[in-house]
Amino acid sequence: MPRHFLSISDISRQEFHSIIDFALAIKRNPLLAGRPLENRHFALIFEKPSTRTRVSFEVAIHQLGGHTLFLSGQELQLSRGESPEDTAAVLSRYVDGIVIRTFSHEKLISFAQASQVSVINGLSDSFHPCQALADFLTIKENRRTFSGLKIVFLGDGSSNVCNSLIMAAAYAGAHVTVACPDELSPPQAILEFAKAEKMHVELERDAERAAAGADVLYTDVWVSMGQENQSHKKKQLLEPYQLNERVQAKARKDHLVMHCLPAHKGEEITQTVFESVNSVIFDQAENRLHAQKSLLHFLYR
Helix, strand or coil: CCCCECCHHHCCHHHHHHHHHHHHHHHHCHHHHCCCCCCCEEEEEECCCCCHHHHHHHHHHHHCCCEEEEEEHHHCHHHHCCCHHHHHHHHCCCCCEEEEECCCHHHHHHHHHHCCCEEEEEECCCCCHHHHHHHHHHHHHHHCCCCCCEEEEECCCCCHHHHHHHHHHHHHCCEEEEECCHHHCCCHHHHHHHHHCCCCEEEECCHHHHHCCCCEEEECCCCCCCCHHHHHHHHHHHHHHCECHHHHCCCCCCCEEEECCCCCECCCECHHHHCCCCECHHHHHHHHHHHHHHHHHHHHC
């Protein structure tokens, strides 16, 4: 059976650390990665717009010796009603791996179950695991260790980014505080995953109190793709959770500011905090490339 990567839970704690450590090594010395994807072909199926996910995966696969075929949702029979299972069954007879950026996580699971090759989640409504790998690579290269770190996420605690951040932090041995309104708390299943990994997620309704002593301040857009009809309500709910100068002042002096991008400056984060000396946001974006090269190496070695 092929090895899929649909969420952080698809790898073990040990494998998580191995992927992060190898990503750090190949970032420092790209020649260590070799060309494990020589003569392999990958389909990139994107039903949502993308900058970092698409470019980083295309470059990563090419640097490892592979070839990519980009397919937008409208270019496939999926757009005309073909089932995910049938599409997966056909594509996996042509290619050696598939990266999907889609909406429904359940659809992604159905696709993977019918695939004969590895399927990687490039983003779904429930999870963004490749982003979490890049996030913890960024933290590792700046802090050397994860143990005991306080990571504070401000914003929509039920989002795909926050879900994957919590799961990765549970494997890393870091602490997570989520500053969010009650209506947008992390799903119970995510909290149970963290609990099973001996990590308690603290939920805080006051942003400044949450940020006290933080090693990492993390935020994301308030309205994700596909949620445009909820825009006004979500912005009202999340306005008190903006990552601004008052919140930043509560964190440790050497804290990191993180954002998975794209950023709506003036909404979830202020321009000043985005551009502060603590910001590692563009390092974080670059690290999508290195983390995904390490993930591909892990899946195809």
